[in-house]
Amino acid sequence: MTLTLDQTTAGIDTDLEALAGLDDAALDLLFREARSVNAFTDDDVDPAEVLAAYDLAKWGPTAMNVSPLRLAVVPRGEARERLVSHLSEGNRAKTLAAPLAVVAAADPRFHSRLDTLAPHRAGLADELEPHAERRAGMARTNALLQIGYLVLALRARGLHVGPMGGFDAAGLDADLFAESGWTSLLVLNVGRAAAPGGTHPRAPRLDAAEAVTVL
Numbered sequence: 764m765t766l767t768l769d770q771t772t773a774g775i776d777t778d779l780e781a782l783a784g785l786d787d788a789a790l791d792l793l794f795r796e797a798r799s800v801n802a803f804t805d806d807d808v809d810p811a812e813v814l815a816a817y818d819l820a821k822w823g824p825t826a827m828n829v830s831p832l833r834l835a836v837v838p839r840g841e842a843r844e845r846l847v848s849h850l851s852e853g854n855r856a857k858t859l860a861a862p863l864a865v866v867a868a869a870d871p872r873f874h875s876r877l878d879t880l881a882p883h884r885a886g887l888a889d890e891l892e893p894h895a896e897r898r899a900g901m902a903r904t905n906a907l908l909q910i911g912y913l914v915l916a917l918r919a920r921g922l923h924v925g926p927m928g929g930f931d932a933a934g935l936d937a938d939l940f941a942e943s944g945w946t947s948l949l950v951l952n953v954g955r956a957a958a959p960g961g962t963h964p965r966a967p968r969l970d971a972a973e974a975v976t977v978l
């Protein structure tokens with residue numbers, strides 16, 4: 764195919780037409796058949812799977828490439844029990860049992876890496892340093908986006924995810940992230956779904972006709 768000028772200047776050298784259509788099986792895996800899973804098989808999941816999924820998700824866009832998502836992988840054991848102690852009651856048993864749990868967090872000091880991540884924005888790190896509140900907002904917004912990419916990346920690698928926002932974030936951060944200063948956003952249980960995966964019947968979504976307007 765012939766690349767347009769924009770694609771050329773963006774450094775895209777992939778045959779975009781060939782990639783344009785994921786087949787139905789891939790779309791089912793990522794979206795239509797993918798569920799939020801509460802019950803997993805006992806099969807262990809290697810933490811390396813989460814690193815590999817991160818290595819896909821990291822390519823998703825963030826503002827100025829700030830890339831504030833940080834992950835703490837929590838295998839079964841003492842650290843898992845500490846994590847679970849901060850979860851709301853309904854999230855505890857399934858998280859204790861999950862092959863892996865991952866705390867997805869934002870790093871409000873993301874600007875310390877902008878020399879590498881945003882060389883096109885020289886001076887930005889110094890500009891942001893005094894503005895903790897602005898940095899916290901940027902970290903949260905962009906890390907939440909990256910969590911979405913991560914969920915899809917885990918699914919693309921054949922894993923299932925159970926996301927949970929029901930936990931005491933301040934308590935968890937004080938316990939697990941006192942040194943790093945990371946701020947937790949979501950806990951993800953990760954594994955392979957047990958049949959039937961402990962899911963409720965699939966709830967409908969809004970149709971595009973309701974959720975999308977073309978101005």
Ligand SMILES: Cc1cc2nc3c(=O)[nH]c(=O)nc-3n(C[C@H](O)[C@H](O)[C@H](O)COP(=O)(O)O)c2cc1C
Pocket residue numbers: 797798799800854925926927928929930949962965966
């Ligand atoms: C940000 C977020 C927070 C959630 N918090 C919880 C939670 O605390 N406990 C829980 O059991 N499920 C939680 N869920 C799971 C949602 O209820 C589930 O993803 C949603 O109902 C869609 O289910 P489905 O993917 O199976 O269609 C959360 C999901 C998200 C994305």
